[in-house]
Amino acid sequence: MEQKKRTNVHYDFDFIVVGSGFGGSVSAMRLSQKGYSVAVIESGKRWKSEDFPKSNWSLNKYLWMPRIGFYGIQRLNLLKDFFLVSGAGVGGGSLVYANTLYVPGDKVLNSVTFKKLGGKDKILPYYSIASRMLGVTQNPQLYESDFILKEIAEDINRGDTFRPTPVGVFFGEKPGKLTKDPFFLGEGPDRVTCNHCGG
Incomplete structure (x- = not known):
């Protein structure tokens, strides 16, 4: 059967972006900027x-499992080779990532998966760019939860791996102070420095 060529087709949108997390929102913005x-x-x-949710135990608000009536922020997918954690809701992964921005270690970067993506030397520069754009810095304060993690790491002989969390948070000089954009040569929005409310 010969297919007829469709002409004069009208679409509601030029592009559809699936997901409103970091990648999706930036992609949508860039496409919109181009008209x-x-x-x-x-x-x-x-x-x-x-x-x-007030705690992770508020499962219906914490987990995204629509089949059982849970419409929370955290989606969990167990795949063949790994366990995927992602966000569900406007903002995607930004709802659940807690500002943590780790760079994978050599074991991960030298894995088959990363080699398929071009290898460590090709991938690491992008982590540097993202870190600069997100203003990654080490958390300057440790809290009770940090000390508990440190103690657990020491109990399992991994104390040498403990360090303050690398985060995408603007701490500045004083907590809660409105400051001009420090990341994009002053062209980004003003920022309010972290007031350490989550500690």
Whole structure:
């Protein structure tokens, strides 16, 4: 059967971006800046501060498992070779990543998966770019939870691996101070320095 060529087809959008996390939101923004009409599709809702679960035990608000009526922020997928954790809701992974921005160690970077992506030398420069753009720095304060993790690491003879968490948080000189953009030559939005409310 011969297919007829479709002409004069009208689409509602030039591009559809699946996911509103870091990659999806930036892709949508860049396409929009170029004048394209863009739709962003997300699997969860828009979360307000008061909507977030008070603890991980509020399973219906914490886990994304629609089949059993859980519409939370954390999606879990067990795949053949790894366990994938991602965010569900407007903002995607930014809802759940807790500002932590680790660079994988040599064992991961030298793995078959990373070699398929071009290897350590090809990938690491992108971590550097992302770190600069996100303002990655080490958390300057340790809290009770950090000391517990350090103690556990020492108990299993891995104390040498403990270090302050690398985070995408702007600490600045004083907590809670409005400051001009420090990351994009002043062209980004003003920032309020961290007031350490999560410690």
